[in-house]
Amino acid sequence: MILDLLFPNRCIHCNRIIHSDLLICEICFEHIHFTHFDYFEENIIKEKCKLLFPVENTYALMQFEEKNLSRKVIHELKYRNREKTGKIIAKWVTEKLSFDDKKPDLLVSVPLHIKKEKERGYNQLHLFTETLSQFYDIPFDHHLIKRNHYSKAQALQDKKHRLKNENTFSLTRKISEKHILLIDDVFTTGNTISTIAWEILNAGENKVSVLVMAVDY
Known part of the structure; x- marks a missing residue:
């Protein structure tokens, strides 16, 4: 062309x-620092999540370090209007992660507030999640979780403010007896994931696992 x-x-x-x-x-x-985590074994994300909520399995594709190439990859996805980057990162995940015969029932990504999604033009997790859904043959739901408050990007907030997590979430429908795989771009404190996880866990006999593009040690 x-x-x-x-x-x-x-x-x-x-x-x-x-x-x-x-x-x-x-x-x-x-030069990308991949984690080589085992989804079913102990890792730093599982250790942190266990302090916050009951978690089944956890996985991070990359290490999110200062001046690391993985940080540049995530920023391309979130702040440079390159939505297709999500599909590329998902392909990297499929080359490294196998659920064996223990697939989750549903893929759910962390939602943006409707105002934030309109500003950005897309949710950076949607194409990523949809690509994983197609590869692993697991359904996804972009509307199960609703973000109720608008705030500036977490990357622009100081750590103390992130820990307060003024954003709250709610379920848009009833769900029970499901194993939900929560998907986010970067795992930092785990506060956002925890807030969503408790909404799901308190809704019924559900289980929660976590998958992120990168983990910030």
């Missing part, structure tokens, strides 16, 4: 010209 010739896709790290379906070149891909 003419546009591809005039404005070729480039690696977000080194600026090399790459295929239009890619985000990072093969050389830079080797």
